[in-house]
Amino acid sequence: MISRKSLLGVAAFCAAWLISPQGVVAQQRGxxxxxxxxxxxxxxxxxxxxxxxxxxxxxxxxxxxxxxxxxxxxxxxxxxxxxxxxxxxxxxxxxxxxxxxxxxxxxxxxxxxxxxxxxxxxxxxxxxxxxxxxxxxxxxxxxxxxxxxxxxxxxxxxxxxxxxxxxxxxxxxxxxxxxxxxxxxxxxxxxxxxxxxxxxxxxxxxxxxxxxxxxxxxxxxxxxxxxxxxxxVPDPNTRIEAAVAGQHGFVDALPVEAYDRLKNQKASEPVLVKPFGYPVFVLNTRQGSTSSADVRRAIRTALNMEDLLAAAFGSKEFYALDGAIYPKGHAWHTMAGVEGAYNIGDPEKAKALLKKAGYDGKPIRILTSRQYEFHYKMAQVASEYLKLAGFAIDLQVVDWATLTQRRSNPALWDIYITHSPFLPEPALIGALSENAPGWWATPARKSTVDAFVGEIDHQKRGALWAEVQKTIYAETPFIKIGDFNSLAAQSRKLGGVAAAPWPYFWNAYLKN
Structure with a gap:
């Protein structure tokens, strides 16, 4: 069971969810x-x-x-x-x-x-x-x-x-x-x-x-x-315009640069979840160039996370440079493994790791989608850093449904870009499972993750999670880029909707 104590810190990161905008209007049916x-x-x-x-x-x-x-x-x-x-x-x-x-x-x-x-x-x-x-x-x-x-x-x-x-x-x-x-x-x-x-x-x-x-x-x-x-509505700019026009009651996953424009609109208002979660690069550990841990570490070493975040979100109001899987103040926060392994941005050092790995020059296939525009912007910046480190890059831009299909086949990709909210239990992080795309299955993963999930005492679990995070940085099955806030928009005629990482519409109603 999850200890109640283990989740107390999460509440501070869900403050936007604790107040559901019911207003003073009675709920309308229909x-x-x-x-x-x-x-x-x-x-x-x-x-x-x-x-x-x-x-x-x-x-x-x-x-x-x-x-x-x-x-x-x-x-x-x-x-x-x-x-x-x-x-x-x-x-x-x-x-x-x-x-x-x-x-x-x-x-x-x-x-x-x-x-x-x-x-x-x-x-x-x-x-x-x-x-x-x-x-x-x-x-x-x-x-x-x-x-x-x-x-x-x-x-x-x-x-x-x-x-x-x-x-x-x-x-x-x-x-x-x-x-x-x-x-x-x-x-x-x-x-x-x-x-x-x-x-x-x-x-x-x-x-x-x-x-x-x-x-x-x-x-x-x-x-x-x-x-x-x-x-x-796959195009993010079309979603922005739809929100401004009040074309939909709720518009999900908007680029954060639309926030100022939405603040004073008559038809819609912004819905901000702060902080929401983190962008992540998942690496294919099963086959291809990224099956080498040295190649994966070279990729992480080459990346300047601050540049990726700035390209994706613009203002620091919407992102934070942070290598810990869970941010400071969270019940699961630890800095284990982070120092010297995050935001390195050193292509020359990455080249040395590539030489050690015997990288053959085969293009690294980066799978991304413009439906989440910040994914695409990060992919563009990451590609340039990786080229400086000596990687050949094949940037594949597809719709999100195609990406989720392709990532299930290890023959089709090396990196795919996604994001995750801060989940209440670390074992919910998909990449920790050897069955999830990425297929991280090593003795170190098994020993640290098994010890963590098998312990029910929260005090002991905290230290065991630190060991898992150290192993993530040592073996690099995925790369956390930083923390970010998410933006959506809702009609001013819509009530009963709480800001939440997966928006839901039971309890929602339309005002007269």
């Missing part, structure tokens, strides 16, 4: 909300992808046993309560809420949950991460599920709560791979999907909300809106 997204999600199977866009859309259709409240503590969703955990930390007994309906009209039982968790263990990268430590998943009656572990595993509840590579619950008979009909228990159900036009979700009239108040992703989920339409 209306259609249009949400502009960075593109078309590659799938509507939330288990099959770690793409944030998949989680943003599908969290309205599917639900998990647990989720996170506004201070990033695990809280029940489809589970009735937090699990009963055995004294040895190896058995979790989970009672389910009764009377929960799927969009198909079936009532959820333990059989559906067991089948879903087994599918998650087979299909999802984070499910596979947990599967190695799970002995069995079984029903203990119609409304109870028992998970037996081979050894204590601290991140289990966080993994079950996460909406990314998510352990969602589906009907036992609707679990084909690839997924056919996306049928969940969520407040909205899929009505229609037109590729590159929209994904139309409509209110599920059989939805069973939790009682009480809304609480982050937890608590009550009210269905004020009749319909939510997710509309792909």
């Amino acid at each position: 209306g259609v909300l249009s949400v502009a997204t960075v593109g078309e999600p590659p799938t509507l199977d939330p288990m099959a992808s770690t793409a944030d866009l998949v989680g943003i859309v599908t969290q309205h259709i599917f639900e998990t046993l647990y989720t996170f409240d506004k201070t990033w503590h695990v809280t029940p969703l489809l589970a009735e309560s937090l699990p009963e955990v055995s004294a040895d930390g190896k058995a979790y007994s989970i009672k389910l809420r009764q009377g929960v309906k799927f969009h198909s009209g079936e009532t959820m039982t333990s059989a559906d949950v067991v089948a879903s968790l087994k599918r998650w263990s087979d299909v999802a990268s984070r499910g596979k991460q947990a599967a190695a430590r799970i002995d069995k998943i079984e029903a203990a009656g119609a409304n109870t599920v028992r998970i037996s572990l081979k050894a204590p595993y601290a991140p289990l509840l966080a993994l079950l709560a996460f909406n990314n590579s998510a352990a969602v619950v589906m009907p036992a008979g609707k679990q084909a791979v690839p997924l056919g009909d996306p049928i969940g228990t969520g407040p909205y159900r899929l009505k229609e999907r037109k590729a590159d036009q929209y994904i139309q979700l409509v209110r599920f009239d059989g939805y069973q909300s939790r009682t009480g108040d809304a609480n982050g992703y937890g608590g009550a989920r009210k269905q004020y809106l009749d319909e939510i339409r997710f509309v792909p």
